[in-house]
Amino acid sequence: MGQNEKTMRRRKVKLRSRTRGQGTAETPRLCVYRSVSQIYAQLIDDVTGSTMLAVSSMSKDGRDLSGTKSEVSRSVGKLVGEKALEKGITKVIFDRNGFRYHGRVKALADGAREAGLVF
Template sequence: MAKDLQAQERRKAKVRRALRVAANGRPRLSVHRTSQHIYAQIIDDAKGETVVSASSLEKDLRSSLKTGADTDAAKTIGKLVAERALAKGVSEVVFDRGAYIYHGRVKALAEGAREGGLQF
């Protein structure tokens, strides 16, 4: 188990190093997924603060979503985080997939954020 966690941390660090070079001062859209839910945050690394966040755990979304663990929920979360970011004045971000491959729910969240108006 510890070996798997070390590999996951290594993959996450590799992605973050590449993002730091490509960011050019843009905030990063960070994704975290579990077997039951998906979470997204837009983080300003220069200030060290979270600008906006959204997750499938929010009360108003739980009633409208069938489950928090499918691509429809991920797309909804992507649109919601994009809407909140645009309200805060953030329109360009860099996408941080973490240790996850760009497929399935992670890809659906990114597509939802693009549909919502974020550029990356």
């Protein structure tokens, strides 16, 4: 499977999953992006089209995290959960953004659940 085929597959899955759930101010969409070395998570309100909060392994909070990529992803998930609870958000819609629910994406979701988010 070539790189272009992988990209097209991910784009199709991403569009399919986007039709299932729209984020609102009460239940925003937790969107995950996974690059080769970093992981990013955003809480998005699709009604207004705005990002409510964003955390990544590159952000000020996540920069000092160490360990394997999966451990860092779990920590980023915990950071997202803690910041969401500070803003009064307890329920989210999980958007894996076309990535398989496995490895670092699953670790981020588990970390967010540990912090208290429900999805």
